[in-house]
Amino acid sequence: MITRINIGPVHPSTHGVLRLVVGLDGDTVKEVEPHIGFLHRGVEKLVETRMYMQSPPYMEKLDYIAPLSYDEAYVAAVEAALGVEVGERAAYVRLIQLELQRIASHLFFLGALCNDMGQMFTTFMWGFEDRDRVLALLEEATGQRMFYVNMRVGGVTMELPPDFSESCLSFLTYFEKRIGQYESYLEKNPVFMERMKGVGVLSADEARALGVAGPVLRASGIDYDVRAARPYYAYKKLNFSSVTALKGDNFARYKVRMLEMRESVRLIRAALLSMPEGSALGATTKLIGPAAKNRTVSVSRELPRGECMMYMVADPQRPYRLSIRDPSFINLAALPYLAREQRLADLFAIMGSLDLVMACVDR
Amino acid sequence: MRFERKVLVQGLGELKGQGYGYLVKITAVDYGKGLTALYFIRDLAGNRDETVEVEIGYDDAWVPTVMDVYPAADxxxxxMMEMFGIGVHGRVASRLLLEKWDGVDPPLRKSFQWNAEYRTADNKDVAAARKANTVGAPSERQAGRNAPLPAASAPGATARGPRAAGKKGAARGADDKSGGGDKR
Amino acid sequence: MSDVGGDAGAGAIDHESAEFRNAKQEMDRLVMESAREVGKPNAMFARLSDLFKALPASRSVVKWSRRNSAWPLQFGLACCAIEMMDFGAARIDAERKGYLFFRATPRQCDVMLVAGWVTKNMVPEVKRLHEQMAEPRHVIAFGECATCGGPWWESYNIVRGIDQVLPVDVYVAGCPPRPENLFAALMKLQEKLGGVVEV
Structure with a gap:
């Protein structure tokens, strides 16, 4: 006997506008039907009517927790279409900014996860405080707190300010200790551990079959990270190593992200110390630029949430078709499988550990 | 690689046997003469990518479902069904993802009439102002850029296919095919 | 009203009167009068309430309390929700101005902070939530998308500005507005709710 309840589009979970129609048998979830589309604005269609460099603001609003990653993915696709290489120093600058964005995104994940599990706002506040520090650093580097639109064809908009290195390194020193504090405080909490360990298990075969992406995939034991498999910028030079876990439960997904934060700290430090001299600036944005050389391009980037593949059919001055494969869409599609036979309260813990962004899902 | 529609499922099954066990995306492109459904698959261990293209026409727009081969295809x-109007045969009829989508016109086809109806229906005063050429959406304000460019920077016309006959299309029909200076 | 009350209090019904000829009418009249008796507040309380309303300070007390405890409805739809959360977080603390308890239930809330773009699918939900809020209620259109449709002006699925659906009190510009902007908007709303705002 299945009772259906509606977890409506507006709910305290911070992931955005998602309606879940949950079929319950007592407290056990029998089926979950996500209804999406409440944030659909037709980005793929809008982009077809814009010149290349008019679109980065659209792309950034797809994943509003890590906007720089989408900006960079799109501009990388444009660069692939135009046949432009990114400069050496610009590659390092982009890497630093991307990894800072990854730290900010994972901090948000942590706050949202603990919120969803009912711990109202403690970890959220701490996570946001640290995220504010990262955003202040990014504001120094790009001029904006959120929605930086910092990527240009071939580089970035602004050079890093002269004292960026010091402030960034001091933040990293502080933050390394902080990650340790988060981990110790959360992992000593028996409620947290009971709700995370063994909940929402996704085996490797299931993960591959369901097509999930990013930390969800890596937490199930499949070692696939775009930064390691198809390295771009300076990831190979800085010896990036991806983080994998085996169990595939909530705790594995959480732990993968914590360890990714540590890896990001290491990468940023290494990049700051070994950044080559030169100019990081890209081409100034003219709406009408050089014509695209390649007709179809496909660029994969590792966003904090997973792998994003931009497939672009390139007209000379604008995309003819841009197909965005975002990770949250397919991670959400895995929710019905993950949440089967779990308690209702664990449904939100699982959703929190999948780290979804609805604007990404609903392009 | 290109497959015919009737061998699609079998072909994908063979590719899966060769190691391409991970589905990245299924999407489509409207090339103006027909639709092309695209299946992006990947071999995670061997780090290889493959793109399978299936060409279908506008009138006969359907593909068989590949959910048996790749459950991620759901x-x-x-x-793809909703955005392109490509029917997928062999699967349980499912809700629209975009609930309460009142139009039956698939948005991502090039024939989607979105300028004409969706903008003016909401903002009648914008339509009136546009007629009077006083104020308009940002693309309107760039009307000055619609002047034809010198030949050197507009290389080659690309076949665009039927585009929406929007409110401004008639006025700039000549520029529509050139590479720059056109907004819609 | 008092004379009718006096008559019903007499107790005797005149069987010959015109009113008694229509028994149902008489019954309704009696029921109505008794209802009026029940609903009538205690006389002392009524006197106190009138005295309180007569005081010039009472209106400002009500305004002061409404101004300093404008509880928001957490209606973060999209990117502006992140800045809204930052607004509630530790750096720009919303709670110190009375903007407490970002709830997702509209029944206890005073202000609806529409943060993010509203699609056509979402319009009935937005309206329903707004109607579920008890008056006096206010709406802050947070960000460009809620103000005018924002970057998605030309999209086919967007409502161009939440003021096409709801009455808006304060508009906040920015994409996304900084949390300090939202704080300034809150203070503007407090001014609108009445009186001078103590900083």
Whole structure:
């Protein structure tokens, strides 16, 4: 006997506008039907009517927790279409900014996860405080707190300010200790551990079959990270190593992200110390630029949430078709499988550990 | 690689046997003469990518479902059905992803009439102002850029296919095919 | 009203009167009068309430309390929700101005902070939530998308500005507005709710 309840589009979970129609048998979830589309604005269609460099603001609003990653993915696709290489120093600058964005995104994940599990706002506040520090650093580097639109064809908009290195390194020193504090405080909490360990298990075969992406995939034991498999910028030079876990439960997904934060700290430090001299600036944005050389391009980037593949059919001055494969869409599609036979309260813990962004899902 | 529609499922099954066990995306492109459904698959261990293209016409727009081969195809096929109007045969009829979508016109086809109806229906005063050429959407304000460019920077016309006959299309029909200076 | 009350209090019904000829009418009249008796507040309380309303300070007390405890409805739809959360977080603390308890239930809330773009699918939900809020209620259109449709002006699925659906009190510009902007908007709303705002 299945009772259906509606977890409506507006709910305290911070992931955005998602309606879940949950079929319950007592407290056990029998089926979950996500209804999406409440944030659909037709980005793929809008982009077809814009010149290349008019679109980065659209792309950034797809994943509003890590906007720089989408900006960079799109501009990388444009660069692939135009046949432009990114400069050496610009590659390092982009890497630093991307990894800072990854730290900010994972901090948000942590706050949202603990919120969803009912711990109202403690970890959220701490996570946001640290995220504010990262955003202040990014504001120094790009001029904006959120929605930086910092990527240009071939580089970035602004050079890093002269004292960026010091402030960034001091933040990293502080933050390394902080990650340790988060981990110790959360992992000593028996409620947290009971709700995370063994909940929402996704085996490797299931993960591959369901097509999930990013930390969800890596937490199930499949070692696939775009930064390691198809390295771009300076990831190979800085010896990036991806983080994998085996169990595939909530705790594995959480732990993968914590360890990714540590890896990001290491990468940023290494990049700051070994950044080559030169100019990081890209081409100034003219709406009408050089014509695209390649007709179809496909660029994969590792966003904090997973792998994003931009497939672009390139007209000379604008995309003819841009197909965005975002990770949250397919991670959400895995929710019905993950949440089967779990308690209702664990449904939100699982959703929190999948780290979804609805604007990404609903392009 | 290109497959015919009737061998699609079998072909994908063979590719899966060769190691391409991970589905990245299913989408489509409207090339103006017909639709092309695209299946992006990947071999995670061997780090190889493959793109399978299936060409279908506008009138006969359907593909068989590949959910038996790749269970991840479920939501991608639903999205393709809704955005392109490509029917997917062999699957349980499912809800629209975009609920309460009142139009039956698939948005991502090039024939989607979105300028004409969706903008003016909401903002009648914008339409009136546009007629009077006083104020308009940002693309309107760039009307000055619609002057034809010198030949050197507009290389080659590309076949665009039927585009929406929007409110401004008639006025700039000549520029529509050139590479720059056109907004819609 | 008092004379009718006096008559019903007499107790005797005149069987010959015109009113008694229509028994149902008489019954309704009696029921109505008794209802009026029940609903009538205690006389002392009524006197106190009138005295309180007569005081010039009472209106400002009500305004002061409404101004300093405008509880928001957490209606973060999209990117502006992140800045809204930052607004509630530790750096720009919303709670110190009375903007407490970002709830997702509209029944206890005073202000609806529409943060993010509203699609056509979402319009009935937005309206329903707004109607579920008890008056006096206010709406802050947070960000460009809620103000005018924002970057998605030309999209086919967007409502161009939440003021096409709801009455808006304060508009906040920015994409996304900084949390300090939202704080300034809150203070503007407090001014609108009445009186001078103590900083």
């Amino acid at each position: 939501w991608y096929e639903r999205e």
